[in-house]
Amino acid sequence: MTETIYALATASGRAGVAMVRLSGPDAAAALRDLVGSLPPPRQARHARFRDPDSGEVLDDGIALYFAAPASMTGEDVVELQLHGSRAVLAAAFALLARRPGFRLAEPGEFTKRAFLNGKLDLTAAEAIADLVEAETAAQRRQAMRQLQGEFGRRCEEWRARLIGAQARLEAEIDFPEESLPAEQWAAARREAAALRGEIANELADDRRGERLRDGVSVAILGPPNAGKSSLMNALARRDVAITSHIAGTTRDVIEVALDLGGFPVVLADTAGLRDSADSIEEEGIRRARARAASADLKLVVLDATKPEEAATVRELIDERTIIVVNKIDLVQETPAAWADPLGAAAALYCSATSGQGIGALIARLGAAVEESLGTGTAPLVTRTRHRAALENCVAALDRFAAAALPELAAEDLRGAARALGHITGRVDVEDMLDALFREFCIGK
Numbered sequence: 001m002t003e004t005i006y007a008l009a010t011a012s013g014r015a016g017v018a019m020v021r022l023s024g025p026d027a028a029a030a031l032r033d034l035v036g037s038l039p040p041p042r043q044a045r046h047a048r049f050r051d052p053d054s055g056e057v058l059d060d061g062i063a064l065y066f067a068a069p070a071s072m073t074g075e076d077v078v079e080l081q082l083h084g085s086r087a088v089l090a091a092a093f094a095l096l097a098r099r100p101g102f103r104l105a106e107p108g109e110f111t112k113r114a115f116l117n118g119k120l121d122l123t124a125a126e127a128i129a130d131l132v133e134a135e136t137a138a139q140r141r142q143a144m145r146q147l148q149g150e151f152g153r154r155c156e157e158w159r160a161r162l163i164g165a166q167a168r169l170e171a172e173i174d175f176p177e178e179s180l181p182a183e184q185w186a187a188a189r190r191e192a193a194a195l196r197g198e199i200a201n202e203l204a205d206d207r208r209g210e211r212l213r214d215g216v217s218v219a220i221l222g223p224p225n226a227g228k229s230s231l232m233n234a235l236a237r238r239d240v241a242i243t244s245h246i247a248g249t250t251r252d253v254i255e256v257a258l259d260l261g262g263f264p265v266v267l268a269d270t271a272g273l274r275d276s277a278d279s280i281e282e283e284g285i286r287r288a289r290a291r292a293a294s295a296d297l298k299l300v301v302l303d304a305t306k307p308e309e310a311a312t313v314r315e316l317i318d319e320r321t322i323i324v325v326n327k328i329d330l331v332q333e334t335p336a337a338w339a340d341p342l343g344a345a346a347a348l349y350c351s352a353t354s355g356q357g358i359g360a361l362i363a364r365l366g367a368a369v370e371e372s373l374g375t376g377t378a379p380l381v382t383r384t385r386h387r388a389a390l391e392n393c394v395a396a397l398d399r400f401a402a403a404a405l406p407e408l409a410a411e412d413l414r415g416a417a418r419a420l421g422h423i424t425g426r427v428d429v430e431d432m433l434d435a436l437f438r439e440f441c442i443g444k
Contacts, residue, residue: 002101004023006023008020010443020096027076031078035048045062047060061082080092156420215257216265218267226272233352235267271288272285300317300322304326304349390420
């Protein structure tokens with residue numbers, strides 16, 4: 001980190017204001033050359049930015065200086081608030097590129113430097129990425145909870161308790177002539193058992209955190225020409241899928257992300273389910289059935305003019321299913337008993353073409369999504385990486401419970417603590433850092 005990095009920290013393209021961020025040992029010197037003198041730390045100052053070689057005024061804006069270590073990265077940080085034109089930004093970047101030891105930042109490098117300088121742990125760094133990517137209110141709230149350090153603090157508390165239990169066993173190994181009192185063994189085992197229970201409880205959350213972060217998956221299923229693609233377009237409020245009266249138009253899974261009452265949903269339109277001799281359509285049907293098996297929720301769509309097709313979707317009906325009877329505008333009377341023969345909750349009647357009943361469907365689907373994510377305590381685990389580390393910790397604690405020798409027991413506790421350290425970045429994480437921070441946008 002001997003180089004000074006810089007990047008555009010706002011969206012690219014023409015804008016009223018654009019912010020260029022610098023971090024590194026020469027950031028303050030660059031600001032001094034651009035505006036004549038350093039503003040007081042953490043105070044915004046109006047400034048004219050000049051080319052230090054020619055004296056030409058490049059722009060009129062705001063300069064901010066954050067002195068190390070009281071900055072986001074722990075280094076000297078400078079923020080230049082400029083007019084967001086391509087010409088202004090091109091001139092500013094050209095000046096910075098000419099300075100020795102300066103280079104463009106890589107994706108996530110500002111946050112990576114903050115982590116390496118001890119300003120935040122890995123869970124908070126990941127929360128920054130999740131907050132930038134958040135598209136719904138629920139995702140924003142979850143990212144903010146993690147950014148405030150709730151999960152990181154819990155992991156460090158667990159780790160400290162494991163190290164305390166490990167210390168009791170290390171005494172037996174270091175001083176074998178002084179036999180470890182039975183109560184010390186018992187205390188270590190009680191602590192490990194209590195920790196295992198707490199961690200297992202967090203793991204038994206039905207992956208709510210990951211599903212909230214990635215979006216609840218909802219598959220639209222049913223016979224050909226039931227209006228699945230039209231229904232998807234109605235829910236998305238735009239033409240996402242091609243619609244046609246020709247059966248078999250949809251042959252692959254088509255996805256669209258929605259914000260449904262503040263919750264993220266990934267809606268998937270699938271091929272119509274029927275027997276087909278067309279190899280391409282057959283593959284589409286196989287993918288539709290696979291999506292049905294993996295989806296969090298299913299919308300099974302039926303054609304109101306073809307009640308006989310209800311029996312063809314019976315195998316799809318379970319507690320994750322909402323039955324939708326579409327094309328209700330094409331029949332004289334509402335079909336009386338779609339739900340009973342399918343053994344599911346009452347069907348919803350709508351018309352994707354006229355919009356009749358779509359509001360009720362959105363409300364029903366939104367309630368089902370909220371219920372699937374749970375209304376209890378907010379989940380701590382939000383990434384597959386977190387879950388894998390906690391599962392490794394539980395496995396190590398299970399080995400500890402069966403260990404007879406103090407050497408083996410201490411090693412198992414050490415492994416459990418190491419697994420927790422991987423979550424916050426306290427131990428052995430160098431190999432994952434580059435891959436993790438590549439997920440970030442440049443300038444963050």
